[in-house]
Amino acid sequence: MHNTIQISEGLYYVGGSDRTLSRFENLYPVPRGMAYNSYLLLDEKTVLFDTVDETVADLFLENIAHVLGGRTLDYLVVHHMEPDHSATILRLLQSYPTVTVVASAKALQMMENFFPFTNERTLAVKEGDVLKTGEHTLSFIGAPMVHWPEVLFSFDEKTGTLFSADAFGTFGALDGHIFADETQYGCDFSEARRYYFNIVGKYGVQVRNVLKKAAALPIETVCPLHGPIWRKNFGTFLKLYDVWSKYEPEERGAVLFYGSIHGHTAEAAQLLASAIAEHGARVEVLDVSAVDLSELVAEAFRFSHPVFLSATYNLGIFLPMEQLLSDLGAHLYQNRKYAVVENGSWSPQAGSLIENIVSGWKNMERIGERVTILSSVKEAQTEALRKLGERIAEDIRSES
Ligand SMILES: Cc1cc2nc3c(=O)[nH]c(=O)nc-3n(C[C@H](O)[C@H](O)[C@H](O)COP(=O)(O)O)c2cc1C
Ligand SMILES: [Fe+2]
Ligand SMILES: [Fe+2]
Known part of the structure; x- marks a missing residue:
């Protein structure tokens, strides 16, 4: 089975939602499930942004094969090495052995600690580096300790799409709609708040550092690793992140x-x-x-x-x-x-x-x-x- 959704020209949602999980990170109840987002860009080169949790790996691999339609996968960008996004890297590499893994040097090192192999095809990137994939150019932004040390965001300059790792994520599966503006999400941020304070909240200073960098970008769309994609009214969420990261009451x-x-x-x-x-x-x-x-x-x-x-x-x-x-x-x-x-x-x-x-x-x-x-x-x-x-x-x- 495959279940993919087009986000914009050439960009597809290839992640999945798990509704069987009782506690995310074996700690936080998720009565409405959990979404593990992954995005695939078809340009002159094909680029996958992150993998998914093991629980949705089969669907994910079928989604990728469906969107690629026989093309090969050129790049895998790894924004964050936590297993809810990286657990499927090994299976992906087995399916696409010629893919180049693009990640921070720290993430590449972590990858070797997580997996019993050394991948030869890697490209270490850091803040300020760019990757041209054809019509699209990706630039990388360091987001250390939001909420792991190796985190990168990436920004597609052509479409103004920010891939924001766990930032701007939320608990909860995706209910068919993948855009925040198609749902009530944005009126009630209770699950996003619970996600932020329990998982990211300790790192308010680091969140503020990356918010400052993001403010300089012409952002049109935000693609987080959990929960809906933002293409309208993102300012509402951004304002909350500003208040939350200052540890001020909302x-x-x-x-x-x-x-x-x-x-x-x-x-x-x-x-x-x-x-x-x-x-x-x-x-x-x-x-x-x-x-x-x-x-x-x-x-x-x-x-x-x-x-x-x-x-x-x-x-x-x-x-x-x-x-x-x-x-x-x-x-x-x-x-x-x-x-x-x-x-x-x-x-x-x-x-x-x-x-x-x-x-x-x-x-x-x-x-x-x-x-x-x-x-x-x-x-x-x-x-x-x-x-x-x-x-x-x-x-x-x-x-x-
Ligand atoms: C296991 C246990 C230990 C307690 N230890 C203390 C204590 O150290 N000091 C104290 O004043 N009361 C202690 N209490 C009594 C309660 O704090 C007290 O009855 C209080 O009024 C309970 O309020 P509640 O009705 O909101 O439960 C203990 C009660 C229990 C069940
Ligand atoms: Fe994470
Ligand atoms: Fe995550």
């Missing part, structure tokens, strides 16, 4: 993360949320035991005012909350105003432990006093939570 609002064993801390979260909403600010409540960690991380980055409410657990922080804090720290979470609520039946400790962790992050300012609950919310804590909610709401509204 929306002014509170996000309440609660970790509760028997439900009392959950009640406190609900009460606090009501107070914030009552005072006119946006608020969202998330149970750290129920919502996937990747979603918690994405929502933390989305909002300006996180609140951490946790039960004390063996003189520590309730485990899913501890895990969230550890993941946020690892992703360089910063630039937020935060509040803390703790609960304990004999020796509440969670609050000070949370504050210790958060105080190690950059530009985090605590708002209001820590609220301590002894087992259940009484009148005094109801009052304290209402006050805290009002304070948070005022702060959110003050800068909006």
